[in-house]
Amino acid sequence: MKKIFFLGLVFLYAMLLAVAAGHAQSLKVLTYNIHHANPPSQPDSIDLLAVARVIRDSGAELVALQEVDVYTERSGMQVNQAAELGRLTGMRHYFAKAIDYQGGEYGVAILSKHPFITTENHPLPMAEGVGGEPRTLALAVVEPRPGKPIVFACTHLDLKAENKLLQAKHIIDLLADRDYPVILGGDFNAQPDSEVIQLLDGYLQRSQSSVGEGFTIPVNSPNREIDFIMFGPAGVFQVVRHEVINEQYASDHLPVYVELDL
Numbered sequence: 001m002k003k004i005f006f007l008g009l010v011f012l013y014a015m016l017l018a019v020a021a022g023h024a025q026s027l028k029v030l031t032y033n034i035h036h037a038n039p040p041s042q043p044d045s046i047d048l049l050a051v052a053r054v055i056r057d058s059g060a061e062l063v064a065l066q067e068v069d070v071y072t073e074r075s076g077m078q079v080n081q082a083a084e085l086g087r088l089t090g091m092r093h094y095f096a097k098a099i100d101y102q103g104g105e106y107g108v109a110i111l112s113k114h115p116f117i118t119t120e121n122h123p124l125p126m127a128e129g130v131g132g133e134p135r136t137l138a139l140a141v142v143e144p145r146p147g148k149p150i151v152f153a154c155t156h157l158d159l160k161a162e163n164k165l166l167q168a169k170h171i172i173d174l175l176a177d178r179d180y181p182v183i184l185g186g187d188f189n190a191q192p193d194s195e196v197i198q199l200l201d202g203y204l205q206r207s208q209s210s211v212g213e214g215f216t217i218p219v220n221s222p223n224r225e226i227d228f229i230m231f232g233p234a235g236v237f238q239v240v241r242h243e244v245i246n247e248q249y250a251s252d253h254l255p256v257y258v259e260l261d262l
Contacts, residue, residue, distance in 0.1 A: 036081065070082060109138065
């Protein structure tokens with residue numbers, strides 16, 4: 001009987017080790033609208049160190065960044081925020097311009113602890129006569145685990161409803177025929193019950209927490225969820241952890257951190 005009990009304990013311990021090892025290999029992903037590194041409480045300040053600290057402390061290996069300035073007047077004509085955040089976090093960077101702004105560029109960026117195999121910048125469509133601000137999709141192929149390349153993408157949809165819907169449809173088209181699994185992070189300017197998110201939910205799985213616990217904006221007393229991490233196809237990834245990081249200084253959005261098992 002003692003021998004059976006001992007073997008049972010050995011088996012249980014082995015199972016726990018296997019689970020722990022599996023989670024240790026989880027893919028750690030962050031999406032963060034950084035508000036061009038301008039802390040809301042300091043209107044005329046740029047604090048890239050604060051943003052970098054949030055990213056480093058999260059332990060993320062793939063990061064989708066929105067509202068990134070490169071050589072702009074407001075953030076420093078000599079400052080490439082994507083490159084500097086890459087340097088401060090020890091990660092590779094890829095910047096995708098959405099618009100020219102204040103003598104420089106403004107858009108989204110990807111940070112990665114893994115080498116980029118390819119990178120792409122895809123401008124997103126806008127409805128005729130609606131106005132709004134041009135947006136883009138940054139896309140990178142990386143291989144975070146040997147023999148398991150993935151597509152990692154980042155976007156920031158426009159505020160105009162007509163534009164958001166067109167842009168969501170275009171993103172689906174861009175990602176639909178990829179050879180590898182896809183992870184998409186971004187600020188979608190849309191809540192979970194919106195037509196835009198419901199459309200994307202039909203093609204990608206969305207990481208989420210309990211109702212009311214996933215709010216990402218405003219940082220003080222957040223009351224809505226517009227920042228998401230999505231992935232597909234079905235069955236490739238499993239969510240191990242989903243967390244909205246309660247960091248109220250560095251940006252006007254809270255970052256979303258997700259761990260995915262392949």
